[in-house]
Amino acid sequence: MSKVLVIGGGPAGCFAAIAAAEQGHQVVLLERNEKIGKKLIITGKGRCNLTNACDTEELFSNIPRNSKFLYSAIYSYDNFRVMDFFEQNGTPVKVERGNRVFPVSDHSSDVIAALKRSLDAHKVKIMYHTAVEKLMVSENCVHGVITAEGKKMPADAVVIATGGCSYASTGSTGDGYRFAEACGHTIKTCSPSLVPFNAEEEYVKELQGLSLKNVKASIYQGKKLLYEAFGEMLFTHFGVSGPLMLSASSVVNDAVRKQPLQLYIDWKPALSEEQLDHRILRDFEEAKNRQVIHGIEKLYPSKFLPIILRLAKIPAEKRVNEVTKEERQRLVELTKKFPVTLTGLRGFSEAIITKGGVSVKEVNPSTMESKLTKHLYFAGEVLDLDAFTGGFNLQIAWSTGYLAGSSIGNE
Numbered sequence: 001m002s003k004v005l006v007i008g009g010g011p012a013g014c015f016a017a018i019a020a021a022e023q024g025h026q027v028v029l030l031e032r033n034e035k036i037g038k039k040l041i042i043t044g045k046g047r048c049n050l051t052n053a054c055d056t057e058e059l060f061s062n063i064p065r066n067s068k069f070l071y072s073a074i075y076s077y078d079n080f081r082v083m084d085f086f087e088q089n090g091t092p093v094k095v096e097r098g099n100r101v102f103p104v105s106d107h108s109s110d111v112i113a114a115l116k117r118s119l120d121a122h123k124v125k126i127m128y129h130t131a132v133e134k135l136m137v138s139e140n141c142v143h144g145v146i147t148a149e150g151k152k153m154p155a156d157a158v159v160i161a162t163g164g165c166s167y168a169s170t171g172s173t174g175d176g177y178r179f180a181e182a183c184g185h186t187i188k189t190c191s192p193s194l195v196p197f198n199a200e201e202e203y204v205k206e207l208q209g210l211s212l213k214n215v216k217a218s219i220y221q222g223k224k225l226l227y228e229a230f231g232e233m234l235f236t237h238f239g240v241s242g243p244l245m246l247s248a249s250s251v252v253n254d255a256v257r258k259q260p261l262q263l264y265i266d267w268k269p270a271l272s273e274e275q276l277d278h279r280i281l282r283d284f285e286e287a288k289n290r291q292v293i294h295g296i297e298k299l300y301p302s303k304f305l306p307i308i309l310r311l312a313k314i315p316a317e318k319r320v321n322e323v324t325k326e327e328r329q330r331l332v333e334l335t336k337k338f339p340v341t342l343t344g345l346r347g348f349s350e351a352i353i354t355k356g357g358v359s360v361k362e363v364n365p366s367t368m369e370s371k372l373t374k375h376l377y378f379a380g381e382v383l384d385l386d387a388f389t390g391g392f393n394l395q396i397a398w399s400t401g402y403l404a405g406s407s408i409g410n411e
Helices: 011-022 038-046 056-061 067-076 079-088 108-121 175-182 202-206 243-258 273-286 302-311 325-336 392-407
Strands: 003-007 026-030 093-095 100-103 125-127 132-138 141-147 152-154 157-160 187-193 197-199 211-221 224-235 239-241 261-266 338-345 353-358 376-378
Touching: 003 011, 003 141, 003 175, 011 026, 011 108, 011 157, 011 392, 038 108, 056 067, 067 392, 079 093, 079 100, 079 108, 079 392, 100 108, 132 175, 141 157, 157 175, 157 392, 175 187, 175 353, 187 243, 197 243, 202 302, 211 243, 224 243, 239 243, 239 338, 243 261, 243 338, 273 325, 302 325, 325 338, 376 392
Parallel strands: 003 026, 003 157, 026 125, 157 376
Antiparallel strands: 093 100, 132 141, 141 152, 187 353, 197 239, 197 338, 211 224, 211 261, 224 239, 261 338
């Protein structure tokens, strides 16, 4: 029986440990925190969106970079196997809007409980409060690890599943990149991803707390369209957030670091400009002797009324029957193309995941083993892999973790 060490008790590490134990290995999971899955606790606002129930092709289309690298991993352990795993380990799941999968209980702690049950059933030894200082490597082969206390732990294989840099308070401090670099691996520049944007305009702060549903967001770099999608978003005290903006951050990440980008929000994507104008006229007809702010109150959230009137240069106290065609046209244009200047991204402390990491070119996609160091495996966010919101990043963690663990000793 060979000994396997897994560094990191997050989703990828837990699945790697379970899969390695299934192969008959003696497995020790090294976790620097006092419990496993610390980051899982806060995902999905504490509910844990653990995967997505879409078909496999759609899974890949939600992984904007390096998706081909994941073919073996995802086909070895797909989203339906993930759902089965949790069902079988005492945590029933449900599918919500956008095919997002959550535990029926809406408690992420139940996801962690299922992982713990499986780890215990597979006799995986978990060592808490155990930080790894470095790997023991000679002749391009890993032989174990040295802990922060200086203890040598020999092993036949090591899995690095240390996560990225996001939410450092949960233990994701970037150690895995240091271990990989020491073995000669290239680390692709790490930056926050699935993260809110900062915005320039003062009126964005006035809209703080306003949540929008079914809007269209278009982000431009000059005249070049970089991102366009429909969904939900949120105005904050610093800029914009919500699912639509978090997904946008993983697409325009590099561009917004170089220069500000222009976001246009279409508040009424279901209506053409002509249809919207007719709708405004209809509302005006019903309120023709009232102030214009009352003439548009059915069309927009109340917080937005003074701002759109100000930007359209229409005095709020002006009577509806005095509004000119030009003023109405400005209302239509601002509704269909509301401008927000994106000046940058928020930091790692607010990022759901990390963009960048260990170059996938130096990792065998069929096994997750390092191409540079024998018996060293990688899984999860430490790799240069990231996806949109909706459970896709956790699917990457489950799939790569399982493939890494089940490949040990089978090369």
